[in-house]
Amino acid sequence: MLKEMFENVRAKSPLIHNITNYVTVNDCANIVLACGGSPIMSDDADEVEEITAICSGININIGTLNSRTIASMLLAGKKANELRHPAVLDPVGAGASKLRTDTAKKLLNDVRFDVIRGNVSEIKTLASGAGTTKGVDAGIEDRVTENNLDEAVAFAKAFAKKTGAVIIITGAIDIVSDDKTAYCIRNGHRMMSSITGTGCQLSALTAAFIAANPENVLKASAAAVCAMGLAGEIAHARLSETDGNSSYRNYIIDAIYNMTPELLEEGARYEMR
Amino acid sequence: MLKEMFENVRAKSPLIHNITNYVTVNDCANIVLACGGSPIMSDDADEVEEITAICSGININIGTLNSRTIASMLLAGKKANELRHPAVLDPVGAGASKLRTDTAKKLLNDVRFDVIRGNVSEIKTLASGAGTTKGVDAGIEDRVTENNLDEAVAFAKAFAKKTGAVIIITGAIDIVSDDKTAYCIRNGHRMMSSITGTGCQLSALTAAFIAANPENVLKASAAAVCAMGLAGEIAHARLSETDGNSSYRNYIIDAIYNMTPELLEEGARYEMR
Amino acid sequence: MLKEMFENVRAKSPLIHNITNYVTVNDCANIVLACGGSPIMSDDADEVEEITAICSGININIGTLNSRTIASMLLAGKKANELRHPAVLDPVGAGASKLRTDTAKKLLNDVRFDVIRGNVSEIKTLASGAGTTKGVDAGIEDRVTENNLDEAVAFAKAFAKKTGAVIIITGAIDIVSDDKTAYCIRNGHRMMSSITGTGCQLSALTAAFIAANPENVLKASAAAVCAMGLAGEIAHARLSETDGNSSYRNYIIDAIYNMTPELLEEGARYEMR
Numbered sequence: 001m002l003k004e005m006f007e008n009v010r011a012k013s014p015l016i017h018n019i020t021n022y023v024t025v026n027d028c029a030n031i032v033l034a035c036g037g038s039p040i041m042s043d044d045a046d047e048v049e050e051i052t053a054i055c056s057g058i059n060i061n062i063g064t065l066n067s068r069t070i071a072s073m074l075l076a077g078k079k080a081n082e083l084r085h086p087a088v089l090d091p092v093g094a095g096a097s098k099l100r101t102d103t104a105k106k107l108l109n110d111v112r113f114d115v116i117r118g119n120v121s122e123i124k125t126l127a128s129g130a131g132t133t134k135g136v137d138a139g140i141e142d143r144v145t146e147n148n149l150d151e152a153v154a155f156a157k158a159f160a161k162k163t164g165a166v167i168i169i170t171g172a173i174d175i176v177s178d179d180k181t182a183y184c185i186r187n188g189h190r191m192m193s194s195i196t197g198t199g200c201q202l203s204a205l206t207a208a209f210i211a212a213n214p215e216n217v218l219k220a221s222a223a224a225v226c227a228m229g230l231a232g233e234i235a236h237a238r239l240s241e242t243d244g245n246s247s248y249r250n251y252i253i254d255a256i257y258n259m260t261p262e263l264l265e266e267g268a269r270y271e272m273r
Numbered sequence: 274m275l276k277e278m279f280e281n282v283r284a285k286s287p288l289i290h291n292i293t294n295y296v297t298v299n300d301c302a303n304i305v306l307a308c309g310g311s312p313i314m315s316d317d318a319d320e321v322e323e324i325t326a327i328c329s330g331i332n333i334n335i336g337t338l339n340s341r342t343i344a345s346m347l348l349a350g351k352k353a354n355e356l357r358h359p360a361v362l363d364p365v366g367a368g369a370s371k372l373r374t375d376t377a378k379k380l381l382n383d384v385r386f387d388v389i390r391g392n393v394s395e396i397k398t399l400a401s402g403a404g405t406t407k408g409v410d411a412g413i414e415d416r417v418t419e420n421n422l423d424e425a426v427a428f429a430k431a432f433a434k435k436t437g438a439v440i441i442i443t444g445a446i447d448i449v450s451d452d453k454t455a456y457c458i459r460n461g462h463r464m465m466s467s468i469t470g471t472g473c474q475l476s477a478l479t480a481a482f483i484a485a486n487p488e489n490v491l492k493a494s495a496a497a498v499c500a501m502g503l504a505g506e507i508a509h510a511r512l513s514e515t516d517g518n519s520s521y522r523n524y525i526i527d528a529i530y531n532m533t534p535e536l537l538e539e540g541a542r543y544e545m546r
Numbered sequence: 547m548l549k550e551m552f553e554n555v556r557a558k559s560p561l562i563h564n565i566t567n568y569v570t571v572n573d574c575a576n577i578v579l580a581c582g583g584s585p586i587m588s589d590d591a592d593e594v595e596e597i598t599a600i601c602s603g604i605n606i607n608i609g610t611l612n613s614r615t616i617a618s619m620l621l622a623g624k625k626a627n628e629l630r631h632p633a634v635l636d637p638v639g640a641g642a643s644k645l646r647t648d649t650a651k652k653l654l655n656d657v658r659f660d661v662i663r664g665n666v667s668e669i670k671t672l673a674s675g676a677g678t679t680k681g682v683d684a685g686i687e688d689r690v691t692e693n694n695l696d697e698a699v700a701f702a703k704a705f706a707k708k709t710g711a712v713i714i715i716t717g718a719i720d721i722v723s724d725d726k727t728a729y730c731i732r733n734g735h736r737m738m739s740s741i742t743g744t745g746c747q748l749s750a751l752t753a754a755f756i757a758a759n760p761e762n763v764l765k766a767s768a769a770a771v772c773a774m775g776l777a778g779e780i781a782h783a784r785l786s787e788t789d790g791n792s793s794y795r796n797y798i799i800d801a802i803y804n805m806t807p808e809l810l811e812e813g814a815r816y817e818m819r
Contacts (some may be wrong), residue, residue: 022295022568023575023587029296034518039469040366041296042340047370054369066590066614068339092524093586096600108313174795194803196575196585238515242784244803245580246796257467257517295568302569302742307791313639314569316700317612320643341612385669510773510790523792530790 002268003261005213005223010036010261014211017055017080018204019043019073021063021092024086024197027253028059029205033264034257035227039207043069048076055237057085057211059204060111063092070103086210086217088114090203095125107165114210114217116159117203119210120144127159144171150151151216153182153273166221168206170199174229183222185227185270189236194245198252205256217235226268231255233267275541276534278486278496283534284307286302289483290353291477292316294336297470299524301332301477307530308500310481316342321349328338330358330484332477333384335376336365343376343478350384357481359490362386363476365381368398376461381436387483387490389497390441391477393417393425400432417444426455426546439494441479443472447502451494456495458543460502462509467518471525475501478529499541506540547815549807550690551759551769556582560757563601563626564750565589565619570743573799574605575751580803581773583754593774594622603631603757604749606657608649609638616649617809624651624659632756632763635659635711636749641671654709657753662705662757663749664716666690666698675706690717699819710717712767714752718747720775724770730770731816733775733780740791744798745753748774752801779813793805 015038020028024042032039042051045068052058058080060073080087089111091104104126108116120142125212144152152175156167161179168173174185180186192198206224213220235251288311293301298314305312315324318341325331331353353360362384364377368371377399381389389396393415417425425448429440434452442448447458465471479497487494508524516524561584568576568798571587578585591614598604600608604626606619617774627635637650637659650672651806654662662669666688698721702713702745707725719729738744781797789797 021587023294023571026299026469026572030519030522033467033469036274040365040369041294041337042370043337044372046340047372048369050372064587064589067592091546093588096586097588097596099590099593099596105758196572196579242780242797242800242804244800246576246799247802249576250523250796251515253519254517257519259517299567299572299742303792303795306740306742313568313642314610315643316610317645319613320645323643323645506709507788523796524788526792527788527790530792531788 001062001265002223002226003025003218005216005265006227006261008212009208012212013038014056014208015040015044015054016204016207016211017052019048019069019076020059020061021221022104023063024200027197027201027249030253031201031256032204032208034253035205035208043072045072045075049079052076052079053083054083057207059088059207059228060107061090061092061200061203062100063200065100065103070163073107073254074110077107081112086114086207086214087111088115088203088207090200091126094118094122101125101225110113113165115166115168115206115221116163117170117206117256119199120169120171122201123167123169130273144169144173144175149184153177153184156182166218168225169220170202171245174225176218176225178218181218181272184273185222185225185229187226187233187269189232191236191248192232195249216235222270223264226270227256227264228260230264230267231259274538275492275496275499276538278482278493279500279534279537282481282539285485286311287329287481288313288327289477289480289484290315290331290349292321292342292349293332293334293473296336297473300470300474300522304474304529305477305481307526308478308481316345318345318348321345322352325349325352325358326356326500328358330480332361332480333380334363334365334473334476335373336473338373338376340402344531346380347383350380354385357386359480360384361388361390361476361480361485363473364391364395364399365393367391369536374398382470386438388439388441388479388494389436390443390479391443392472393444396432396440396442417442417446417448422446422457426450426457429455439491441494441498442473447498449491450497451491454491455546456543457546458495458502460499460506460542462505464509464521465505471533495543496537498535499543500529500532503537504532548765548769548772549811550808551755551766552807554758555754558758559584560602560754561586562601562753562757563588563598563604563622565594566605566607566616566746567623568697569609570746573743573795575804576799578750578754579683580799581754582752587617591803592620594618595625597731598622598625598631599629601631602658603753605753606653607633607636607638607746607749608646609746611646611649619653620656623653627658632660632751632753633657633739634661634663634753636746637664637668640664640668647671659711660707661712661752661767662754663716665745666715666717669705669713669715672775690715690719690721692801695719695730699723699730702728711761712764714767714771716748720771722764722771724764726818727764729816730772730819731768731775733772733779733815735778737782737794738778740797757794768816769810771815773802773805773810776810776813777805
């Protein structure tokens with residue numbers, strides 16, 4: 001039952017350490033609050049280990065990375081591992097520059113992540129080193145569709161096996177997979193790609209969900225992805241003729257705020273493969 | 274009369290230098306504009322003294338601090354003192370890490386602040402060195418309630434005396450106090466804690482209010498706190514069933530934008546202790 | 547026809563590299579998405595050249611600059627020149643500090659910009675070294691009005707000739723000029739100055755417009771300025787009594803999202819001088 005995953009977030013109000021980009025950081029903080037968690041942002045090497053220690057989960061997002069924050073990501077990730085705190089990696093733009101690809105790989109090498117979330121292009125870059133990333137959005141040739149879904153699921157399972165992490169590949173169809181079981185999720189709305197940071201927000205949300213459900217990382221991740229997609233649907237239904245992507249951004253966070261575990265259970269649309 | 278404090282902000286449109294975190298910086302800028310002030314954000318040591326010099330007040334917020342910005346905070350704070358510009362300190366997360374606690378104390382030691390604003394946990398950390406900060410939110414055991422209000426007021430007055438600053442402790446009941454007189458303010462709505470940065474915004478707002486009323490720091494601070502709380506009430510009354518914390522964030526800033534000095538006077542709910 | 551400029555943005559969906567301040571960066575990303583472009587933010591010297599290379603235009607904004615990001619601006623700007631990618635400079639706060647003035651001038655010296663956009667005070671600083679910048683907003687004595695419009699146009703043309711760039715001076719009347727022809731644009735609403743970052747957003751929008759119309763930089767810039775102003779008008783018409791500057795911010799981006807090339811053509815109000 002996905003709803004129990006959400007109930008635990010609301011009940012436990014996990015404190016989530018976010019080392020994330022300055023583009024979408026405010027939305028990440030507000031969506032963590034919306035789901036019932038509590039966010040703290042801190043990216044300096046002189047404090048990240050202490051901040052991680054008082055939290056119950058960490059979300060590392062490499063957008064707008066630099067050498068100072070990369071060092072902090074590594075320190076905080078290792079500390080989270082030491083304390084067995086659930087950790088999410090969002091390899092924003094891996095494949096778009098050597099720095100991003102190398103940093104994502106270095107993080108994967110040095111830190112054990114419970115969840116890795118990206119678009120198919122970013123995940124492929126991590127898995128193979130041969131990405132076709134167009135900026136921070138998935139390359140068109142890399143879209144997951146009904147036609148290549150089985151192939152994408154097999155790819156996600158293989159990468160999950162290799163890394164020990166739950167892999168989340170977001171797109172028109174979202175895949176949430178460990179090495180054995182994949183949730184193929186059909187929630188969401190294509191207008192979500194007209195807002196900056198829905199991916200970043202999902203990573204932050206996922207960190208809150210797995211921190212509240214450390215024994216159920218796969219299911220908690222699926223619940224977070226369904227919640228985000230469902231929020232995108234609810235928010236879209238609410239749009240007036242004059243509303244555009246900026247209001248949509250607010251409505252999505254609002255929808256997470258107003259979502260109940262029961263609504264999530266009813267609205268989640270997924271199959272297992 | 275609190276309304277005169279607000280009238281002066283609108284009349285003088287003070288330019289406020291903000292050295293603040295990248296999480297809530299946009300909201301801080303927009304709320305300063307909403308109240309009638311003008312914000313400028315600048316955090317580099319090579320320019321902060323010049324920027325401070327062209328402003329009439331400064332707001333130093335230590336969220337997402339790092340060694341580069343800490344140096345800038347010290348330089349700018351000292352320059353503000355030299356020019357007798359009103360200065361606000363927001364010790365975000367003091368107690369959550371040694372870096373934050375030490376930085377806040379270093380700032381307190383090297384710079385004379387006119388106002389220090391934080392939650393009870395952050396202020397206690399500064400006063401005693403023995404905080405129980407849970408991330409950036411007040412620890413539950415530290416909440417100001419009707420039962421411990423007198424004790425909290427006495428604490429605020431003592432810390433005001435020690436620092437020479439007006440102390441603002443925000444929570445369910447807000448305390449704004451110098452060494453002799455405390456405003457106990459009952460404006461606000463508990464949903465304000467579901468948004469990131471209402472505290473940061475209040476600090477920026479307070480900087481605008483005291484910069485426009487440098488001879489009346491206590492009353493101007495109380496006016497800012499009442500204005501923020503009243504905005505939280507007005508914004509809450511405006512929420513539809515589908516609105517959540519993200520729309521609420523917008524409505525609070527909107528409410529400051531539309532607030533008149535008269536509305537503030539009528540809506541302010543406080544007592545002196 | 548301005549509408550063709552907008553049609554090209556929607557058709558080509560240019561990827562825009564933004565090195566910009568952390569205050570308004572989220573709004574810049576969302577307005578680029580709203581117009582049909584795709585934004586990527588990256589400011590580290592170790593990757594900016596690669597990021598610029600995968601983009602089709604660049605927007606360099608010096609707000610919240612520091613030595614690390616200044617180096618990145620120079621590297622990225624030179625790479626954009628090498629690849630003949632259209633480049634926009636937004637000299638936020640030039641004149642407000644030596645660092646900002648020197649950085650803007652250094653950028654102008656080392657990088658060839660296709661467009662320079664600022665308020666009259668910032669542009670005057672770049673042109674003469676004798677600015678009267680009051681923070682990041684235009685000094686009152688520097689406003690472009692009907693009375694001094696011819697003088698301002700002559701100034702813009704002279705600076706366009708000197709730099710080889712299209713000059714955009716925004717204010718109550720906007721001027722978009724190369725060395726021979728100036729668009730004097732009367733779209734917009736004065737409430738736009740009550741939001742942080744409408745200027746930054748316009749610079750990002752302009753980068754998307756010129757990247758999609760590299761052979762028509764003047765006209766594409768005029769189209770972007772008209773679109774932004776028209777969005778300000780449409781958004782203002784939509785305001786309810788309780789809406790303020792924060793909702794207005796959302797509505798402006800929404801208006802860009804919903805704008806059609808035809809609406810832009812009909813709503814643009816300009817004359818050539």
